Amino acid sequence: MKDFALSRDVPVRKGATALLFIDVQNYSAEGGGAYAGLSPAQVEAEYGYFLRDMRERALPNMAMLQQACRTAGIEVMYTVIESLTQDGRDQGLDYKISGLFCPKGSHDAKILSAIAPVGDELVFPKTSSSVFISTNIHYVLGNLGVKHLIVSGVLTDQCVDSTVRDACDYGYLVTLVTDACATLSAERQRHSQFNNRGYCRQITTEALMTELAGI
Numbered sequence: 001m002k003d004f005a006l007s008r009d010v011p012v013r014k015g016a017t018a019l020l021f022i023d024v025q026n027y028s029a030e031g032g033g034a035y036a037g038l039s040p041a042q043v044e045a046e047y048g049y050f051l052r053d054m055r056e057r058a059l060p061n062m063a064m065l066q067q068a069c070r071t072a073g074i075e076v077m078y079t080v081i082e083s084l085t086q087d088g089r090d091q092g093l094d095y096k097i098s099g100l101f102c103p104k105g106s107h108d109a110k111i112l113s114a115i116a117p118v119g120d121e122l123v124f125p126k127t128s129s130s131v132f133i134s135t136n137i138h139y140v141l142g143n144l145g146v147k148h149l150i151v152s153g154v155l156t157d158q159c160v161d162s163t164v165r166d167a168c169d170y171g172y173l174v175t176l177v178t179d180a181c182a183t184l185s186a187e188r189q190r191h192s193q194f195n196n197r198g199y200c201r202q203i204t205t206e207a208l209m210t211e212l213a214g215i
Helices: 040-071 093-098 137-143 156-169 186-195 205-213
Strands: 017-022 075-081 122-126 148-154 173-182 201-203
Touching: 017 040, 017 156, 040 075, 040 148, 040 173, 040 205, 148 156, 156 173, 156 186, 173 186, 173 205, 201 205
Parallel strands: 017 075, 017 148, 075 122, 148 173, 173 201
Antiparallel strands: none
């Protein structure tokens, strides 16, 4: 049997695992604020690949993953880009420069209905690429006894990647669900997953669901 003592290739454990969805919200969905002022032709040229990939692949996999985790008794959590204020004055400099702004309580800050939270599932509003920088998620995960963090969401090479790396440095065993993430091109998806493989275990939705069914 493989010795997992010093390995990232460690199966998740019930009672010590959480699933974290990164920024799967109305802001970046079709018709969301990320596309404000753009013509349909501009949206297709800049974001067509991403929107199709979300509809056809990533979001359906997220929904299956969410249900499998709920069935297995695993905590399901979410981050959203959302300011603590209406004018965004609390945002970090990078978000201000990038124009990533969802006012507190806005429609853009709500999680997509396909994977909407139920009950008291935790939602962390953030104003930084990594949720570990601008929220108390590390404190909360510690209180819950979480050692294994499953990560899914958008964008693969931005907020997802930043979260994976920080979670690794904070001492979590990170599982990135490769086909339940999305970004703006297939090339960016490949490059991001190649570059962060040293920080996490990478696995498909199907393989992880099989693992979850056995815990």
